[in-house]
Amino acid sequence: LAGKFAPLFSRADVMKYGQNIKFDLQVLRKYGIEVKGPLFDTMIAHYLLDPEQPHNMDHLSRVYLNYLPIPIETLIGKKGRSQMTMRLVDVQLLKNYACEDADVTWKLSRILSEKLKEEKLENVFREIEMPLVPVLADMEFQGVKLDVNALREQSAILKNELQQAEKEIFTMAGSSFNLNSPRQLGEVLFEKLKIIENPKLTKTKQYSTNEETLQKLAGKHPVIDKILEYRMLQKLVSTYVDPLPDQINPLTRRLHTSFNQAITATGRLSSTNPNLQNIPIRDAKGREIRKAFVASSENHVFFSADYSQIELRLMAHFSGDAIMQEAFRNNEDIHRTTAAKVFKVAPEEVSREQRNKAKTANFGIIYGISAFGLSERMGIPRSEAKQIIDSYFETFPGVKDYMNQCIFTAREKGEVYTLTGRRRKLPDINSQNSVVRGNAERNAINAPIQGTAADIIKIAMINIHNEFLKRGLKTKMLLQVHDELNFDVPKEELEEVTALVTSCMEQAMPLNVPLTVETGVGRNWFEAH
């Protein structure tokens, strides 16, 4: 049956409609059918119209067609052990379901297509989101090779350290308990050992034992450092080292993530099953895990390319701030330059501490931070934080104006936009509740920046994918981590691919500051990054 439709699917002049059409592409691919040409995904169309709403078909059908489709549960049962597969469903029931599914998708597409046009979202839909679908499908299909032995070795070492830490903690605490239970840990620390007077509580009145809280208590009792060590080791083992090998597909022997294109409020992708966008890097022990993400063979290398400071560069672009733009045009170390200007010292006189504070301030700015937040983050008094912020805005007056402009636009339009016209609605921007309103104001500043960065890397991915195809390269794009792309490259293609990827990423969108890309290469992700 699939064969009869194959010629239609391969026609570049026929639009293919679907709800979550990446899934259909992948199913058809299993039957050797390559789908070509323009796509229309109702899920993604609705995501662009209102990213924070649900995008499942039942919801869309109810809202736009005033119709409740046959729930899939009536065919295959509820989720869980007893759920059947589509193959086992009576063919007459399946026919009704499938035809209705196609009909609802088509009817939705008529309505959503019109709305995209009316709301000036057709361009980002047609030129970015739809062309990205087959790119992501290819990346997911390709998968990444995992060195299982490397992880097994790490697992053995970490579990030893974990046992040792656990033993020492129980000795210091004078009893055993479930260390993975924050509640039990809190009772031991604050009721049994009584390490401080008035412990911080969570919103549900439990003792707070999170990392930030424990860091502040580190000097009070030697057990605290051990607990922090235990937490780190436990996280590495239970989230990465042990589960990852179990998620390898036995047929392909690769790890295949899913990239979700219709989840985030800002336009970023997200990654699940497994999430390969949060593999550890900051901590040395965690970073070792990246050694297990390897090139597909001895003749291939793992190649990584990431944007340098893309969000701050976008702040410089949007704000038009002359000082910040100049720093990027001269390819300066932006945190050092910021520190020099904010603390009024020569760039070469900037201390490590000053640079770190400037770095925190730069990130805080993108997120719309307050003096309070900055003081917490830097571990300094609020008055000092306020001085830094004042000095920051004196240094970069355009940034301050731009931030106010974002909030003004949001109040007027009830939404904010990225460079491609992608939008985020901000219904709370005029809320009477200052907490709720403050949140919307930070979104108004952050969403255009984070969202434009997402637009840019999506454009780069599409162009890179097309160039690979056009030039007949065997290199495969594997992973996207928000400002970074990773590839499996045959050694003989490395030179060409490095130039091509760098160029596609740097030239993805013209801005009034340059975008720069840093690349790395090695046998694995650890070496490449």
Added chain:
DNA sequence: CCTGACTCGC
């Protein structure tokens, strides 16, 4: 099966 606390990434 759900929620909260926690911790990993950009």
Added chain:
DNA sequence: ATGCGAGTCAGGT
């Protein structure tokens, strides 16, 4: 009380 995500575990239903 700085933005955006996902996974694990405990502990409750």
